[in-house]
Amino acid sequence: MNILHITCSPRGSYSASTKLSEFIVERLRERAPRAQIIRRDLGLAPLPHADDAFVWAVLGRAAEIQSDAFALSDTLIEELESAACIVIGTPMHNFTVPSALKAWIDQVVRIRRTFQSTPDGKIGLLPDRPVMIAVASGGHYAGDAARQPDFLTPYLEAILATIGLRSVRFFPLQGLSRGAEVAAAAWAQAEQNVRDHAARLPLGAPVA
Ligand SMILES: Cc1cc2nc3c(=O)[nH]c(=O)nc-3n(C[C@H](O)[C@H](O)[C@H](O)COP(=O)(O)O)c2cc1C
Numbered sequence: 001m002n003i004l005h006i007t008c009s010p011r012g013s014y015s016a017s018t019k020l021s022e023f024i025v026e027r028l029r030e031r032a033p034r035a036q037i038i039r040r041d042l043g044l045a046p047l048p049h050a051d052d053a054f055v056w057a058v059l060g061r062a063a064e065i066q067s068d069a070f071a072l073s074d075t076l077i078e079e080l081e082s083a084a085c086i087v088i089g090t091p092m093h094n095f096t097v098p099s100a101l102k103a104w105i106d107q108v109v110r111i112r113r114t115f116q117s118t119p120d121g122k123i124g125l126l127p128d129r130p131v132m133i134a135v136a137s138g139g140h141y142a143g144d145a146a147r148q149p150d151f152l153t154p155y156l157e158a159i160l161a162t163i164g165l166r167s168v169r170f171f172p173l174q175g176l177s178r179g180a181e182v183a184a185a186a187w188a189q190a191e192q193n194v195r196d197h198a199a200r201l202p203l204g205a206p207v208a
Pocket of ligand 1: 011015016018090092093137176
């Protein structure tokens with residue numbers, strides 16, 4: 001089976017969200033030692049924003065519009081389709097996801113390819129599978145200590161559900177700028193949550 005591992009912090013080896021996502025992947029590999037990792041480091045190798053050619057291709061209806069403009073999008077969607085499990089590491093940037101992750105979303109959330117638009121709304125075309133998301137933030141966005149809005153969690157939930165991915169679980173690392181004690185407690189809690197979740201995850205089922 002494949003695990004798709006996506007990160008988007010620009011901070012390389014200093015990134016908390018990347019580190020926690022690597023911890024998630026390690027726990028999954030304990031369960032599935034022969035798993036292949038497909039790695040997308042969007043911080044190190046950012047994707048282009050949706051450009052003119054891509055937008056024309058998305059808005060077009062003819063089958064022949066399967067043009068070069070979709071080459072990158074097709075590759076990224078095939079990576080998603082081939083993965084039994086998806087791990088994402090993301091910082092919170094200005095209450096939501098960094099633009100590096102948004103650029104990936106714009107490539108993979110594609111009408112007539114990963115979702116269908118119907119009079120009743122958008123219907124996802126990808127088979128569901130587990131998605132585990134590590135989120136690092138300087139402050140708190142959930143719980144009693146929250147002093148800021150959270151547009152990251154509901155956004156990722158809604159956009160992933162749009163393409164069919166509903167089994168999404170978040171692992172927050174909150175308050176990383178609130179001192180060493182708060183950060184250490186956040187790490188301990190997040191790692192425990194990951195261990196518990198990874199131990200229960202049904203792995204190895206073929207992806208349709
Ligand atoms: C441009 C920018 C915007 C940020 N916005 C927020 C924010 O809205 N809320 C928050 O709690 N922390 C915010 N932070 C702090 C980061 O979320 C925090 O440093 C986190 O640990 C970064 O994760 P990383 O180490 O994986 O890059 C921001 C940091 C940067 C650089």
